[in-house]
Amino acid sequence: MVALSLPRPDGGSRRVRVLVHAVNRQRALTRLRNLGLRSVYLRGNTQPPTPDEITAVLHHPDGLVWRAAPEDDTESWHPITALLRPAAHT
Template sequence: MSGGGFSRLPNGTVVVAVSLPSPLGDGSVARFLVHAANRARALTRLRNLGLRAVYLRGNAEPPTPDEITAVLHHPDGLLWRLQGAPAAELWHPFRSSSPLRNRWA
């Protein structure tokens, strides 16, 4: 079951956070952050990268201020990290070289 939410920024853009079961098969959950012009575009960015069944129903798990800061300071505006990971673990860009992406696609 996926969970997620969004935060609208003062400039009109949104940051969407979505939690999805990890494809690693170990029961972990990956948290994705996307910065886009609106919620529909953010979800389209995720779907275009291979996460086809991504939907945002409600706003149960909106991004935290730390997550918003992380995604705003990244040039791609699309990050992921395993939930429950140590706080020292950094956010990872979701690019073609990402080891997690190769398992989802």
């Protein structure tokens, strides 16, 4: 399980917390790069996953979840596809 803080792919100013269920850090990185997040690098482990985050990612079918406000326990975890899809323009 790897937890990362990444810039939003849509260029937003806020960062998002991404959790990846993988055998090791390199495989987590590969999973993210395969989804199009090419500029992701794993440097250290400054914010390891909490027990609640581990539970969230283990119970998600894709094993990849994110949320915009990591410090807000009331925000739900979202599937990674919700972060990567283009924003709807009206």
